[in-house]
Amino acid sequence: MKFVDEAEIRVEAGDGGNGIATFRREKFIPMGGPDGGDGGDGGSVYLVAAENVNTLADFRYHSVHRAQRGQNGMARNCTGRKGEDCFVHVPPGTVVYEAETDEKIGDLTKAGERLLVAKGGFHGLGNTRFKSSVNRAPQQFTKGSPGEQRVLRLELMVIADVGLLGMPNAGKSSLIRAVSSARPKVADYPFTTLHPNLGVVKVDDLRSFVIADIPGVIEGAAEGAGLGLQFLRHLSRTGLLLHVIDVAPYESMEAPVEAAHKIIHELEQWSDELADKPRWLVLNKIDRLPENEVDGHCRRIVEELGWQGPVYIISALKKQGTQELMYAIMDYLEQQRQAQDE
Structure with a gap:
């Protein structure tokens, strides 16, 4: 539906x-x-x-x-x-x-x-x-x-533990397909996601969390451009944001660092609360890079962004690094819930 x-x-x-x-x-x-x-x-x-x-x-x-x-x-x-x-x-x-x-x-x-x-x-x-x-x-x-x-x-407003944030075609839909039973549309063109999709990630029989695939945010989303104004508010209920970046975009698309800066700007424009939420960097689509260039290429992106938080390098399409990311998220969410109970 x-x-x-x-x-x-x-x-x-x-x-x-x-x-x-x-x-x-x-x-x-x-x-x-x-x-x-x-x-x-x-x-x-x-x-x-x-x-x-x-x-x-x-x-x-x-x-x-x-x-x-x-x-x-x-x-x-x-x-x-x-x-x-x-x-x-x-x-x-x-x-x-x-x-x-x-x-x-x-x-x-x-x-x-x-x-x-x-x-x-x-x-x-x-x-x-x-x-x-x-x-x-x-x-x-x-x-x-x-x-x-x-x-x-x-x-x-979508209720999820984790929200996927990124430019159109960053690979958010591929990631949610790789780690849950949700089946959002995936294609090599922007705005394949036109409405939020929820997926339940089962880490094991007794541990799981809900992840939300939000439509891609573009420059000007906080002022109403594209689909961002309609869906940015869904991220306000999540406990953790995954900032997904395409590390090997096509020539017609923006460079990874430039795209990341625009997303960060839109978060700050939307609300301070959203901009201050815990946010992890997820460098996606490493399968498009030669294996010997992956580490150096990703390191340059992190350095140019001046990123201080957690960084995960994955290929959602090949499910490379996704399991480690999900376990880390589950551990983080459990620590946050335990801290709230104390």
Whole structure:
């Protein structure tokens, strides 16, 4: 199914049921008094994060979600039935905004979490409620209040432990194919990845992590160029970024160091938080270089970048060096989780 990461929906909570004004009328009881019951509360609308949902695509065809209206009150002091709530299932990682004001309403990060987005109307009161010592036959009753209605903007931010970052055609899709069961499109032209792909990397039977292949970032992405503006935000949830660089680009493509500087610039332009995230350098496509030139070529790239962090040299296509990289990532993530628990 195609990944859709934005959607706009309308939610309408149910109105509260009306109270009624009735009087008890039975044989031999001529002055039975008021017995009008209250209405029922209107149903509310909730968004619920569900494990089996991974896209917002369905909301393009089903954009209005309504809860049930509360039932009106009845005679003999019978209260109307409460309207049924409406539960809208969304993927974990969905951020909810008020469309008109752009106010953030909530964030559903874990499966099972739910968020109230439209509260049902309050029930109306029957005339029994207004009975008193000085008003033994009240005629008044109240109507139920209307339920909330609003237009919401949903944004899905990919939840992954590791995000792949790089220029188009750097080999990110090949890497995720090499280390997981995800099968993103791979070809020798830019922008083969048009939507994020998630893959689960199983290091062994008991250890695994989630890796995300993000569409390639180009110069100007932070200002909206290419696909970067739409997908850079997905990287904000990851714990580690892998900066993938093509060490042997074709003549028509940018040199590795120049391409890397542009990516770093876009991260800094997007947010300081993203730029400060832990980032490892992954030099990919060494299979295109003569074996005796690989070390020297990669060393020059690292020196020209002035890179101080971890560096890994791989060939995603040949799965060369990928296993060592995955084990190192797993060890790093476990150390971070342990530090958070302490």
